[in-house]
Amino acid sequence: MNDAAPPAPVPLAVQPLTPEAFAPYGTVLAAPAGTGRPINGGNAERFDLVGDLQIGAQGGRPMLALFRAQARRFPHEVAEMERHALGSQTFLPLGERRFVIVVAPAGEAPAAGALAAFVTDGLQGVTLAPGTWHHALLAVDAGDFVVVERGGDAVDCDTCALEAPMIVNWRG
Numbered sequence: 001m002n003d004a005a006p007p008a009p010v011p012l013a014v015q016p017l018t019p020e021a022f023a024p025y026g027t028v029l030a031a032p033a034g035t036g037r038p039i040n041g042g043n044a045e046r047f048d049l050v051g052d053l054q055i056g057a058q059g060g061r062p063m064l065a066l067f068r069a070q071a072r073r074f075p076h077e078v079a080e081m082e083r084h085a086l087g088s089q090t091f092l093p094l095g096e097r098r099f100v101i102v103v104a105p106a107g108e109a110p111a112a113g114a115l116a117a118f119v120t121d122g123l124q125g126v127t128l129a130p131g132t133w134h135h136a137l138l139a140v141d142a143g144d145f146v147v148v149e150r151g152g153d154a155v156d157c158d159t160c161a162l163e164a165p166m167i168v169n170w171r172g
């Protein structure tokens with residue numbers, strides 16, 4: 001009989017999201033400072049944010065979804081991560097809405113020490129690179145998020161249980 005105590009949760013610090021810190025996991029989406037390219041007769045400005053969404057592999061089709069997320073309670077325990085090996089996954093808030101993204105680099109199932117957590121400024125979005133391990137959306141502020149990902153006939157989502165639960169240490 002295994003009477004060993006379960007592994008103690010490991011604290012995971014949450015850092016502000018920046019493009020540099022997030023580079024190993026994907027890209028940060030944010031309206032650049034300054035003006036965009038004038039379009040529509042000058043009635044709008046265009047900002048091209050990501051021109052190479054990875055959503056076509058193995059017959060993948062673009063999928064745009066709306067996630068109507070409930071606000072999560074923090075500190076939050078993370079015990080499982082997932083990845084979408086064949087495609088990227090983009091999260092963009094509709095309106096000002098923060099979320100926490102917990103990630104680990106693509107590859108082998110992540111060890112506890114390989115995880116990183118970021119909180120957005122409410123306007124930022126992210127595009128996770130294909131295969132990046134992540135926890136499902138952790139909305140800080142409840143509401144709607146646009147999600148763009150690879151759609152396909154088969155579900156592209158592997159999960160892995162962490163060897164020890166992580167506590168996402170953020171108190172807003």
Ligand SMILES: NC(=O)N[C@@H](O)C(=O)O
Nearest residue numbers: 082089134135136137157
């Ligand atoms: N389950 C689902 O559609 N969403 C996840 O992939 C996620 O990362 O939130």
Ligand code: NI
Nearest residue numbers: 082084089136
């Ligand atoms: Ni996902």
